[in-house]
Amino acid sequence: MPFSIDFLDDGRVLEWEATADGAVATERNDYTPRFYVAARDPASDLDLTTLQSVYDQHPDVVATEMVARRPGFRRDEETVLAVDVAHIDRVAPLARQARQLSAYPVGDLACFNVDFSREFRYYLETGADPTPASELSTLRLSVPVTETSNDVYGELSVAGDTVTGSPTNILTAVQGALEAHDPDVLVCSTSEIVPTLYEMATDAGVDDFSLSRRPDVDYQQLASRSTYSSYGRVGHSPARYNVPGRAIIDESNTFFYGETNLDGVLDLVSRSKKPVQELAWASIGNVLTAIQICEAHDRGVLVPWNSWRHEFYKQMGTLHDADRGGFIFAPEVGLHENVHELDFSSLYPNIICSRNVSPDVIRCDCHSDRDDVPGLGYSICDDCGYLVDVLQPIIDARDEIKAAIRRENQRDDPNEDRLAELEGRSGALKWILVACFGYQGFSNAKFGRIECHEAINAFAREILLTAKQRLEAGGWRVIHGIVDSIWVTPDPDVADGERESLESLAAEITDTVEIRLEYEAEYEWVAFVPQRESDAGALTKYFGKVAGEDEFKIRGIEARQRSTPEFIEDVQRDCLEIIGRTHSPDAVINRLKRAISELHAGDVDPDRLVERNRVSKPVEAYTQYTQNVAALERARDQDLAVHPGQDVEYVVVDDEKASRERVALAHEETDQYDPSYYETQLVRAVESIISPLGWDRSDIRRRLAKTRTTKITSF
Numbered sequence: 056m057p058f059s060i061d062f063l064d065d066g067r068v069l070e071w072e073a074t075a076d077g078a079v080a081t082e083r084n085d086y087t088p089r090f091y092v093a094a095r096d097p098a099s100d101l102d103l104t105t106l107q108s109v110y111d112q113h114p115d116v117v118a119t120e121m122v123a124r125r126p127g128f129r130r131d132e133e134t135v136l137a138v139d140v141a142h143i144d145r146v147a148p149l150a151r152q153a154r155q156l157s158a159y160p161v162g163d164l165a166c167f168n169v170d171f172s173r174e175f176r177y178y179l180e181t182g183a184d185p186t187p188a189s190e191l192s193t194l195r196l197s198v199p200v201t202e203t204s205n206d207v208y209g210e211l212s213v214a215g216d217t218v219t220g221s222p223t224n225i226l227t228a229v230q231g232a233l234e235a236h237d238p239d240v241l242v243c244s245t246s247e248i249v250p251t252l253y254e255m256a257t258d259a260g261v262d263d264f265s266l267s268r269r270p271d272v273d274y275q276q277l278a279s280r281s282t283y284s285s286y287g288r289v290g291h292s293p294a295r296y297n298v299p300g301r302a303i304i305d306e307s308n309t310f311f312y313g314e315t316n317l318d319g320v321l322d323l324v325s326r327s328k329k330p331v332q333e334l335a336w337a338s339i340g341n342v343l344t345a346i347q348i349c350e351a352h353d354r355g356v357l358v359p360w361n362s363w364r365h366e367f368y369k370q371m372g373t374l375h376d377a378d379r380g381g382f383i384f385a386p387e388v389g390l391h392e393n394v395h396e397l398d399f400s401s402l403y404p405n406i407i408c409s410r411n412v413s414p415d416v417i418r419c420d421c422h423s424d425r426d427d428v429p430g431l432g433y434s435i436c437d438d439c440g441y442l443v444d445v446l447q448p449i450i451d452a453r454d455e456i457k458a459a460i461r462r463e464n465q466r467d468d469p470n471e472d473r474l475a476e477l478e479g480r481s482g483a484l485k486w487i488l489v490a491c492f493g494y495q496g497f498s499n500a501k502f503g504r505i506e507c508h509e510a511i512n513a514f515a516r517e518i519l520l521t522a523k524q525r526l527e528a529g530g531w532r533v534i535h536g537i538v539d540s541i542w543v544t545p546d547p548d549v550a551d552g553e554r555e556s557l558e559s560l561a562a563e564i565t566d567t568v569e570i571r572l573e574y575e576a577e578y579e580w581v582a583f584v585p586q587r588e589s590d591a592g593a594l595t596k597y598f599g600k601v602a603g604e605d606e607f608k609i610r611g612i613e614a615r616q617r618s619t620p621e622f623i624e625d626v627q628r629d630c631l632e633i634i635g636r637t638h639s640p641d642a643v644i645n646r647l648k649r650a651i652s653e654l655h656a657g658d659v660d661p662d663r664l665v666e667r668n669r670v671s672k673p674v675e676a677y678t679q680y681t682q683n684v685a686a687l688e689r690a691r692d693q694d695l696a697v698h699p700g701q702d703v704e705y706v707v708v709d710d711e712k713a714s715r716e717r718v719a720l721a722h723e724e725t726d727q728y729d730p731s732y733y734e735t736q737l738v739r740a741v742e743s744i745i746s747p748l749g750w751d752r753s754d755i756r757r758r759l760a761k762t763r764t765t766k767i768t769s770f
Contacts, residue, residue, distance in 0.1 A: 056072060056183070056184045056185070056186055056187060056188040057070035057071055057072045057081070057183060057185065057330075058071060058072065058073050058185060058186075058187040058191065058239060058302065058330060058331055059071040059174075059239075059300065059301065059302050059330060059331070059332060060173075060174045060177050060178075060330065061269070061272075061297070061299045061300070062142070062143050062144075062173060062177075064142075066084070066086075066087075066141055066142050067082055067083065067084045068082070068083045068084075068086045068177065069081070069082055069083075069269075069299070069300075070082075070083065070183070071239075071268070071300050072187075072188065073187045073188060073189040073190070073191055073192075073239050074188070074189055075189055077237050078237075078239055078268060078300055078301075080268070080269075080300065086177065086180075086181065087117045087118070087139040087140060087141065088139070088140050088142075088143045088146050088176055088177075088180065089137055089138065089139050089140070089168065089180060090137075090138055090140070090146050090149070090150050090166060090167065090168045090169050091122075091124060091126075091135045091136065091137050091138070091166065091167040091168055091357050092106060092135065092136040092138065092150075092153050092164055092165070092166055092167070093124075093126045093133060093135040093136070093164075093165055093167065093357070094126075094133070094163065094164070094165070095163060095164060095165040096163070097126070097130050097131075097133065099163065101163055101164075103121070103134075103135070103136045106136060106153065106156060106164075107119050107121070107136050109156045110136075110138050110149075110156065113149070113156075114141075115140060115141050115142070115145045115148075115149060116138060116139065116140060116141070116149065117139040117140065117141050118139045119136060119137065119138050119139065120136075120137050121134050121135070121136060121137070122134070122135060122137045123135075124137075124167075124355055124356075124357050125354070125355050125356045125357065126165065126167065126356075126357050126359075127356065127357075127359070128351070128354075128356055128414065128415030128441060128502070129415055132355070135167070135357070143173055143176065143177070146169060146176075147169055147170065150166040150169040150360065153166055165359065165360070166360045167357035167358055167359055167360060168357055168358050168360075169360040170360055171348075171358075172329070172333050173277075173333075174329070174330045174332070174333050175327075175328060175329050175330075175333055175345055178328040178329075178330065179328055179348065179349065179352055184325070184328075185324050185325075185328060185329065185330035185331070186321065186324055186325040187239070187321065187331075191239040191240050191302075191317070191321075191331070192236055192237065192238045192239050192240070193236075193238050193239070193240040193241075193242050193317070194213075194214055194232055194233065194236045194238035194240070194241055194242070195212070195213075195214060195215065195241075195242040195243075195244075196211065196212065196213060196229065196241060196242070196243050196244070196248050197211070197212040197243070197244035197248075197306075198210065198211055198212070198244055198245065198248060199722065200695065200721075200722050201693075201695070201722050203245055203247065203695065203696070204694045204695050204696045205251075205694075206251065206254060206255075207222055207251075207255055207258070208222070208225055208251060208252075208255065211225050211228070211229070211248075212244075213228050213229055213232045214232050214236065216228075221259075222255040222256075222258065222259040222261075223259050223261060225252075225255070226252065226255060226256055226259065226261050226264050229252060229264075229266075230263075230264055230265075233266065238301060239301060239302065240301065240302045240303075240304060240317075240331060241266065241298060241301050241302070241303050241304070242304045242306065242312075243303060243304070243305055243306065244306050244307065245293065245305065245306070245307045246293050246294055246295060246296050246303065246305040246307070246308065247293070247294065249266065249274050249296045249298060249303070250274065250276070250296065252264070252266065253266075253273055253274065266298045266301065267298050267299045267300060267301070268298075268299055268300025268301060269299040269300055272299050273298075274296050274297060274298045274299075275296065275297045275299075276294060276295070276296055276297075277295040277296060277297050278292075278294060278295040279294050280292060280293050280294045280698065282698060282699045282700050283700070289669070289670075289671040289672065289699050289700045290700040291698045291699060291700025291701045292308060292700075293305060293307055293308045295308070295336060297332070302330065302331040302332035302335070303332055303335075304320075304331070304332070304335040305335070305336060307701075308336050309335045309336055310337070310338060310339065310486075311323060311334060311335065311337070311339075311342070311483055311486070312335050314482060314483075314486065315478075315479040315480075315482040315483045315486075316475060316476075316478075316479035317479070318475070318476040318477075318479035318480055319479035319480050319481075319482050319483030320334055320335060320479075320483065322479075322480040322483050322484065323342055323483050323484075323487070326346055326349075326448075326449070327342050327345035327346045327349065328345060328349055329342060329345050339486050339487065339489070339490040340490055340494050340497065340500070342487065343487055343490055343491060343494055344494075344500070344501050344502075346445055346449075346487070347441070347442070347445055347501065347502050348501065350441050350444055350445050351441065351502070354441060356441075358501055359501060362498070362499055362500065362501065362503075373431060373432060378509075379512060379513075379516070380512055380538075381512055381515045381516060381519070381537070381538035381539070382515065382516040382519040382520060382536070382538070383536065383537050383538070383594060384523070384533055384535055384536035384537070384541075385535075385591065385592050385594070386534065386535035386542075386583035386592035386593075386594065386597065387534045387535065387583060387592065388583050388584070388585045388590065388591075388592045388746075388747055389582070389583065389747050389748070390580055390581070390582040390634075390638065390747050390748060391534055391544055391580060391581050391582070391583070392544070392579065392580045393544055393545060393578075393579075393580075394534065394542055394543070394544050394577075394578040394580065394581040394599065395531075395542070395543050395544070395557055395574070395576070395577050395578070396540060396541070396542050396575040396576050396577075396578070397522075397526075397540070397541050397542075397543070397557065397561055397572055397573065397574055397575055398539055398540045398541075398572070398573050398575045399518065399522075399539040399540075399568075399570050399571070399572055399573070400454075400570065400571040400572075400573050401450055401453070401488050402515060402518070402538070402539035402570060403488075403491065403492035403511055403515065403539070404446050404449070404450055404488045404491055404492070405450065405570040405571075406511050406514045406515060406518070406570065407442055407443065407446055407491065407492070407507075407511060408443045408446055408447045408450065409569045409570060410427075410435065410510070410514055411435050411436075411437075411439060411440050411443055412435065412440065412442070412507050412510050412511055412514070413440020413441055413442035413443055413507065414440070414441075414442065414495070414502050414503060414504035414506075414507055415436075415440050415441055415442075416435055416436035416438055416439075416440040417433060417434075417435055417436075417440075417504060417506045417507050417510060418433050418434055418435075418506055419434055419435070419436035419438075421436060422434040422435070422436055422437070428509075428510040428513050428514065429513050429514065429516075429517045430513050430516075430517075431509060431510065431513050433506060433509075433510055435510075441502075442491075442502075442507075445491075446488070446491055449484050449487055449488060450488065452480075452484060453481055453484040453485065453488065456477050456480050456481045456484070457481055459477050460474065460477045460478065460481065463477065492508070492511055493508075495507040495508040495511065496508035515538060515539070518568045518570065519536055519538070519539075519541065521564065521567060521568055522536075522541055522564050522568070522572060523536060523541065525560060525563065525564050525567070526541070526543055526560055526564075527546070529554065529555035529560045530545065530546050530549035530553060530554030530555055531543040531544070531545060531546055531554070531557070531560075532544050532545070532546040532547075534581075534583070535583060535592070535597070537594055537595070540575070542581065543557070557574055558574060561573070561574055576601055576602075576608070577601070577602040577603075578599040578600055578601055578602055578608070579599075579600040579601075579602050579635070580599060580600055580635070580638075581597060581598070581599030581600075582597060582598055582599065582634075582744075582747035582748075583596070583597045583747060584596035584597060584598075584611070584612065584743055584746055584747055585746050585747070593611065595610055595611045596610065596611030596612055596743070597609075597610055597611065598610070598612060598631060598744075600635045607628075607631050607635070609631070612627065612740070612743040612744075613627050613739070613740040613743060614627045614628055614631075614740075617667060618666055618667055618668050619666075619740070620663060620664045620665055620666055620733070620736070621662075621663040621664075621665070622650075622659055622660075622663040622664055622733070623664075623733070623736050623737060623740050624740075625663075626646065626647070626650045626737060626740065626741075627740040627741070627743070627744060629646055630643045630646055630647070630740075630741055630744045630745075631744060633646055634744055634745065634748075638748075640745040640748050640750050641758075643741060643744055643745050644741075644755065644758050644759070646741075647737060647738070647741045647755070647759070648759065650737055651730075651734050651737060651759070654728075654730040654733050654734055654737070655730045655734075657726075657730075659728070659733075661706045661719075661725055661726060661727070661728050662721075664706050664707070664728050664733060665704050665705065665706055665721045666682075666704065666705060666706070666707070667702050667703075667704045668682070668683055668702065668703060669700065669701070669702050669703075670683050670687060670697060670698075670699055670700070670701060670702075670703055671699055671700075672699050673699060674687040674688060674691065680713045680717075682705065682707060682710070682717060682718055683703060685705075685712075685714065685715045685716075685717040685718045686703045686704075686705040686718050686720060687703060688715040689705075689715045689718065689719070689720050689723075690703065690720060692715070693720070695720075703720075704720065704721035705718040705719060705720050705721060706718060706719045706721065706725060706727075706728050707728060707729045707732045707733070708725065708727050708728060708729060709727075709729050710729045710731070710732040711729075738752060738755055738756070739752070741755060742755060
């Protein structure tokens, strides 16, 4: 079970396996990556022998053969050309040459199994398991933000210990930690630590420095940094590096490690055949695709290089009906008491599995006369779709993990390490299940299909309407519902003795829709927040006090937003406590006044006023002088690189200025801030708390204006 793979220049491969006595390398010299070429049109009588003869003469091709494979889930086995390549880096260039090396018209040929990541391809084709057989050892290296753009580090944290001084001191500390821990995984605050340490060693004349487990190769750069846009949001992908014999986790470029932990990463490693290093930097969709590719591989289905699925023809009326999302009941703005929340367990994944929604069976030819999808008239084949086989094991595994978490928490002395492992695994699987629905509508998804996306939404709408009708018939009033969650309160027109219990109603609805409706929580009260410029309820902004618990559930308001400064969040949470005790806006205003007094008295630590915002473009591309621009200019003055898609952190010092003096970066020593600016932010946060009670920003300002300025000590 090798946890890491190294590809040598001559085509040999090193498999690194973790053992109780350290990592062991095994050399293989018989691995040849493979891609396939087939006719794009299944009805084509295309002859591939000419292309085969050309490839046979190519120096980068080891062998070719005609094999039987399925070029798609909706296609039977066909004769396709398999091309074995001398080195993994030559797969894509050789595939690109398929049309150049043949006389076939553009569009006649299609290439398959081309754009796999390196290690994933190896595990998929060889059948090796990337799940470590022994526990992986880790070593963390991190640098402060002020050092990230330096060619020479003056400070570096090694295994939690801060090392400063000359390059030789820092390199000696790193080398000593490597020898002491012999880590399988290097957890780096930024991947640039790797090349920077080697450059420092070269400049300082330290010849024996190495992060690698191979004396002949220090490190390799696998990809350069890049900026990308996804769904209108700009992101940044740092450069990626490989250190032979060790996996690298870049904390600035990892979703699953950041959202879960190493246990969550390893759970997905076992399901996706992506090793630790590749999975750490992979997106949710990338991992989901890998799991789907594994299923396709087991079924003998090839993976298209470029997606060319057409959308099935549909009438205008059907197109109109299909272009809708999940059902939403607009929330009743205000504060509601005795509220209960019910959630459908993994609704969209369970719809896929219980209704057999999959790209290979939706709108099948064999049942075209059936109307299986409500309101759309789509048929679904009786054959089990591949997507069901992908998701059902994940759903079942997460249910088992959640049950194990409940059992552990019920123990008198819960094992915290065991809980952390289970929570990490549950969180990782949750993200895969969250993404599986939306990925069906993603245009670049390898196996997605928009009709699946539409069918899932249609089933979800029907299910939520069914739940609403049965709950109301049982004596409950629905005050909000969105996609898979529904909030109810006792109907005042129904006598208590005539009202059915939520437990029995949830069980009945579960049996009816064949997806478990779970009783999520009881709240002493829940407040639904109105939209900023409207009396209508904001769909995802609410907060409530959990019954019998000293906790609040909050969604959408400032305390849940990543940009909110700590001080603003703390005040808003205090206001939550106050509104829960008193239901009085006046008491909340009193807390606001104290916070404003602290601000203007200069009693707030600037570190608690740091904002974090993502920049979307280079500083030169901005046309308005925003706070982000001021922060970017300050960063540039200090030779700190902040790329589009990365975060910038700062304190607003004087919001009236149109210069870089408007802000101070988070790492800069400052005792100044703009109290008027942060007062505005405070008022906005407090408005979120008392707006369900009919107060808006103007009401808050009027009440503040009527009160005289008082010293904070009087409170």
